[in-house]
Amino acid sequence: MSSSDLKKPGTTVVGTFVRSQIVILELFAFGFALHFLQQSNVNAQTIVAMLLFCVFTFTLITGKGFPHFRHRGKALLFLIIAGFFSLQGAVMFGEQRETRWAELRESDPAAYLTELHDADEDRWFAELRELDPESYAAEAAQRAAQAQADRLAECSNEKTALAYVMIQEDVRRSLRAPSTAEFPGRYGAGTRNMGNCVYQIVGQFDAQNGFGAMIRGTFTGTTEYFPDSGSWRTLTLDVQG
The missing domain is CATH 1.20.59 (Chorismate Mutase Domain, subunit A)
Structure with missing residues (x-):
């Protein structure tokens, strides 16, 4: 080696x-x-x-x-x-x-709020309530108006057909034989968007009565849509037949 x-x-x-x-x-x-x-x-x-x-x-x-x-x-x-x-x-x-x-915040609240607004708008809104109550009231009113406008925008006429479908379950509950109920594909005349996310529904159905015979019935009701949760609630309902 x-x-x-x-x-x-x-x-x-x-x-x-x-x-x-x-x-x-x-x-x-x-x-x-x-x-x-x-x-x-x-x-x-x-x-x-x-x-x-x-x-x-x-x-x-x-x-x-x-x-x-x-x-x-x-x-x-x-x-x-x-x-x-x-x-x-x-x-x-x-x-x-x-x-x-x-x-x-202590020396110049206005400058603090201006800088905070660009960095964290939610925190700015909370601080605005204490540091500038008048601006807070105006901002709160503006946000509420915008929220209402957005809510109403969700309650368009296009949801009328969905309102007709959603109210059918409550119509069935009022019948003697709910499982036999059949609804036409389209709602009746008078169905409309009443505004403020409330819809009036007019329709008819075929269902068995107490003797087992199929009869034609009608119903009129109002139902409300809640955009935040995507849910519906029947307000009034009158079933004939």
Whole structure:
């Protein structure tokens, strides 16, 4: 065995050790750079960390990317560091924003509400009630009007046919032989959308009476539609036959 053969294993171990130390130094430098950026600008640090997180994720999955980080093991280590600083930066940004908003709420409520409106409209509406009651009343009225308009838009004339179908179950309950009831495919004259999600239904049916004979009956009723739940409720019903 030659002396060169004896040196190869030692050289390999030394080389591996050196490379591992270099990676550790790179990780330390990478983390320090993100920490330094975090101290000066949390928002910028979070964006940079998230972008790097995406880059390292791509490298980890595909094995492609920047030549220096194409090794998946190295990409994973840097991915962990970038992910940690992404989460930490997001938390710190949220804490700083809350602190600034608390100060702004006391010093300049109008500016606070303006900024809050763009970031969190539901929270803005809740804060508006305490900080600007008049604007809150106007906004509440506007939202109520819009909600009513949206509700009525759901109660179109096209739902008249559905209202005719939905009221049939209550008609059956009033009959002696509900299972024998048969309804024409279309409602009768006088059926209409009365507005405010209430429909008047006029129709007829064939069903067995107490003696088992099929007779023709009629019914008139009103039913209400609830857009929020998609449910119906019969308000009035008069069955003849």
